[in-house]
Amino acid sequence: MSDFKNTGPALDRMGFGGAPLGDMFAHSDDDHARDTLAAAWDQGIRYFDTAPHYGAGLSEQRFGSFLARKPRSEYILSTKVGRVLEPAREPEATGPFVGGLYFKRRMDYSYEGAKQSVHDSLQRMGVGHLDIVYIHDLSPDALGDEWTEHFDTAMSGAAVALTEMREEGLIRGWGLGVNTIEPCLRALDEADPDVFLLATQYHLLNTAGADELFPRCLERNVGVVVGAPFGSGLLAGGDHYMYEKADDEITRTRDRMAAICERHGVDLKAAAMQFSAAHPAVSSIIPGASKPERIPQNRALFDADIPAELWAEFKREGLLSESAHTPA
Numbered sequence: 243m244s245d246f247k248n249t250g251p252a253l254d255r256m257g258f259g260g261a262p263l264g265d266m267f268a269h270s271d272d273d274h275a276r277d278t279l280a281a282a283w284d285q286g287i288r289y290f291d292t293a294p295h296y297g298a299g300l301s302e303q304r305f306g307s308f309l310a311r312k313p314r315s316e317y318i319l320s321t322k323v324g325r326v327l328e329p330a331r332e333p334e335a336t337g338p339f340v341g342g343l344y345f346k347r348r349m350d351y352s353y354e355g356a357k358q359s360v361h362d363s364l365q366r367m368g369v370g371h372l373d374i375v376y377i378h379d380l381s382p383d384a385l386g387d388e389w390t391e392h393f394d395t396a397m398s399g400a401a402v403a404l405t406e407m408r409e410e411g412l413i414r415g416w417g418l419g420v421n422t423i424e425p426c427l428r429a430l431d432e433a434d435p436d437v438f439l440l441a442t443q444y445h446l447l448n449t450a451g452a453d454e455l456f457p458r459c460l461e462r463n464v465g466v467v468v469g470a471p472f473g474s475g476l477l478a479g480g481d482h483y484m485y486e487k488a489d490d491e492i493t494r495t496r497d498r499m500a501a502i503c504e505r506h507g508v509d510l511k512a513a514a515m516q517f518s519a520a521h522p523a524v525s526s527i528i529p530g531a532s533k534p535e536r537i538p539q540n541r542a543l544f545d546a547d548i549p550a551e552l553w554a555e556f557k558r559e560g561l562l563s564e565s566a567h568t569p570a
Contacts, residue, residue, distance in 0.1 A: 251318045251373045251414050255519055256544050257289030258282045258537075259469055259530035263304050264297025265341035267482070270532055272304060279308040281537035291439065291467070291528050292367075293322040293378055293419070294359060297342035298334055299366055306367030319367070320374035320439070320467075322419050323359040323400055326350045338485050351380065351392050356400035360407060371412055375404055376419030376439050383421050393425060401433045408436075417464070421484070423455050430458055437525065441469030442484050445518050446477060446499060446556075447492060449566055456523035465525040471518035472529060478511050499561055506552045512543035513552065519544070520569040 263275045282290075290309070292301045302321060309317060327345035334346045350359070360375060377400050382389045404416035415436030418429055426438045438459070444451035444466075451466070459466050475482035476496050483492050496510075503510045518527045529540055553568035562568070 253318060253465070253467065253526040254287055254289040255526055256287065256515070256540070257291060257318075257467070257526045257528040258287050259528035260290065260292035260301040260305060261296045261338075262530040262532035263292075264295075264301035264339055266296065266338045266530070266532070267340065268532070269341045272307075274533070275304045276308055277534040278531055278537065279305070281534040282531075283308075283312070285537050285541045287537070287541075288316060289318040289320075289526055289528070291320045291374075291469075293325075293376075294327050294363060294366075295322065295325050295339075295347060295378060297339050298330075298345040298347060299327050299343040300341070302363055302366045303343065306369070310368050314369060314371075318373045319369065320376060321363045321367075321372060322376045322378035323356040323404070324349065324351055324378035324380060324396075326355055326359050327362060349385075349392075351377065351396035351400045353399040353403045356403040357407075360403075360412070371414075373414045374437060375407070375413050375416045376437075377401065377404070377416070378419045379421075380418055381420040381422045381425050389425070393428060397429075397432050401429075401435075405434065415465075419469075421470075423450060426455050427458065430462060430464065435464055437465035437467060439467045439469050439528075442474060444468050444521070444524070445471050445473050446514050446562070447473050447483070447495060449563065452521060452523075452567065456521055459523045466521075466523045468518045468524050468527045470530075471515050471527045472511065473514075477514040495561065498559065499556065502552065502555050502559070502561075506549055506555075508548050508552055509543055509546065511540075512546040513548060515540065515544050516546075516548060516569045521567045 292305045325347040330344050330346040333342045377396050380396050385392050407413045417435040417437040419439035421442045429435050440451050472478040473483050474485045476488050481488050500510045556562040557564055
């Protein structure tokens with residue numbers, strides 16, 4: 243396990259990402275979701291990440307229903323603020339989420355919005371405290387050119403509220419949950435975050451997170467949780483990259499990596515997970531799963547032996563930089 247700062251919770255090297263249980267890309271049922279979470283627990287996973295955005299509360303509801311049967315001291319739970327859920331007559335399908343609960347999302351990075359969001363999440367999941375809360379999607383990919391205005395609002399609003407809640411013990415740490423790097427760099431300059439959940443920015447196809455952000459996180463003892471270590475699906479054999487349909491160029495790069503892995507008798511998914519976890523700044527990776535059988539498969543892939551020559555060949559072929567951190 244790995245922790246951050248001196249008081250942050252210890253995180254599993256591999257946790258569980260909850261977006262797929264919010265009907266991401268496809269509808270799922272509660273029994274299937276419960277079986278998936280049970281498989282994660284049976285495989286020893288104790289770090290669970292979710293968000294109100296994932297199925298307009300559906301992922302949180304499913305996490306809460308399952309974790310209610312587990313001692314609260316035995317797992318780490320993170321969720322997010324930035325969207326407040328309001329009642330709606332029909333589920334609001336938006337982005338990659340095709341279904342969900344009967345709520346609509348209202349973007350809100352204010353002090354009061356963060357307070358309400360944490361309170362609502364505690365209610366949905368039936369817990370008395372949260373280990374980590376991320377400010378969600380405070381980033382140009384989600385907010386466009388107006389992201390800097392929302393960022394300023396969050397730093398004087400949500401960040402202040404979360405810092406107070408950390409001091410009160412209602413949460414144990416906070417940070418940003420984003421798909422781009424610049425907001426994290428700004429947060430290090432302007433606030434006192436504990437941990438970042440950085441999705442899509444550190445995996446075999448994109449190592450941008452290691453350029454400037456990870457060294458600064460190491461200096462500040464700020465943890466990094468890597469989301470989407472499969473590039474949102476492409477490295478796991480799917481056709482989505484950065485949560486959209488993958489283009490031909492990035493797919494060809496994936497295929498070159500897969501061919502090298504095959505020559506070495508290695509599953510590309512194993513290489514993807516182990517690479518994302520290998521950087522010293524990374525506390526945990528949280529691959530998502532919507533099927534119970536994926537969990538033991540992911541665990542086996544995460545623990546699989548990978549010859550050093552595979553990483554050397556990736557570098558010789560220009561698929562990784564010479565300075566890239568690779569598993570020992």
